[in-house]
Amino acid sequence: xxRCAVGLDIGGTKIAVGVVTLDGQIFWRSRRETPVxxxxxxxxxxxxxxxxxAVRAAGAAGLQPEAVGIATGGQVDRLQGRVVSSTxxxxxxxxxxxxxxxxxxxxxPVQIDNDAKAMARAELAWGAARGAQTAVFLTLGTGVGxxxxxxxxxxxxxxxxxxxxxxxxxxxxxxxxxxxxxxNRGCLEAYASGTAIAALARARLxxxxxxxxxxxxxxxxxxxxxxxxxxxxxxxxxxxxQALAALGAALAGLVHALNPEVIVIGGGLSSQGxxxxxxxxxxxxxxxxxxxxxxxxxxxxxxxxxxxxAGAALLGAGxxxxxxxxxxxxxxxxxx
Ligand SMILES: [Zn+2]
Numbered sequence: 185x186x187r188c189a190v191g192l193d194i195g196g197t198k199i200a201v202g203v204v205t206l207d208g209q210i211f212w213r214s215r216r217e218t219p220v221x222x223x224x225x226x227x228x229x230x231x232x233x234x235x236x237x238a239v240r241a242a243g244a245a246g247l248q249p250e251a252v253g254i255a256t257g258g259q260v261d262r263l264q265g266r267v268v269s270s271t272x273x274x275x276x277x278x279x280x281x282x283x284x285x286x287x288x289x290x291x292x293p294v295q296i297d298n299d300a301k302a303m304a305r306a307e308l309a310w311g312a313a314r315g316a317q318t319a320v321f322l323t324l325g326t327g328v329g330x331x332x333x334x335x336x337x338x339x340x341x342x343x344x345x346x347x348x349x350x351x352x353x354x355x356x357x358x359x360x361x362x363x364x365x366x367x368n369r370g371c372l373e374a375y376a377s378g379t380a381i382a383a384l385a386r387a388r389l390x391x392x393x394x395x396x397x398x399x400x401x402x403x404x405x406x407x408x409x410x411x412x413x414x415x416x417x418x419x420x421x422x423x424x425x426q427a428l429a430a431l432g433a434a435l436a437g438l439v440h441a442l443n444p445e446v447i448v449i450g451g452g453l454s455s456q457g458x459x460x461x462x463x464x465x466x467x468x469x470x471x472x473x474x475x476x477x478x479x480x481x482x483x484x485x486x487x488x489x490x491x492x493x494a495g496a497a498l499l500g501a502g503x504x505x506x507x508x509x510x511x512x513x514x515x516x517x518x519x520x
Contacts, residue, residue: 253500
């Protein structure tokens, strides 16, 4: 059997771990609860023991993992191997030197990155963006995450924070829009996350139904909004139209900036399938200049829930050589 690496995907409820082979197979996998309520230290211990379990499982099959990759929410400093900000998902995560902890636990090199960037690596290598040079990745779920690829590689930016597409402002320059999780107003995430879609729908419902007539039925979540919109409910349609207008604006901006071949849509809302993909495509193509539409396709993510751990394994092993520091170049002067 061939080369392999361990990938970990740390979510707010589950830690997924797998042994991933270079040809894109998940050879072994496991899941455990994320002990968020016990604090960041308990989460770090759970991550270490998940990594140890994976290395043991690989060893039992005669495999030696080359490295460990970790995908997590938040702003991840790729150089320091630390989560810089993840207040919403895992409070206190910033204080943990996760890369060192896991490296000491398993005795292997460890890399850590944002989960949407990990998903993008996996979709580039094995999924919906396979073979693409220029691509945009958007994850629509509880929040909105993203990543960009140029020359077939995921863009890191200065410290690794590139791709936080959920915080692209989409309101007009003269109005503010709803408050976002980041504290700003009018971000894409404040319109197009599942949380935002549900909030927009609830606000619209409240204006349609006077409080005295309000029924005690449960407030709709995002999937209830999609279901009601499919039945023609105007409040639900309105909320989705807001989300789609925001997606159209943000993605059209990115298309004009990057001229991508593919936009990959992932995250929990992708379970809405082809009608959702087509609605996003319409919203984008309406705002994109004709020359940019040619050769551009908008696809749903292909790897589903496995993309995070598969991309983390790619990252850990450096198989895609994404942003690996080039020792031959560092510290040298331009010689023309
Ligand atoms: Zn924001």
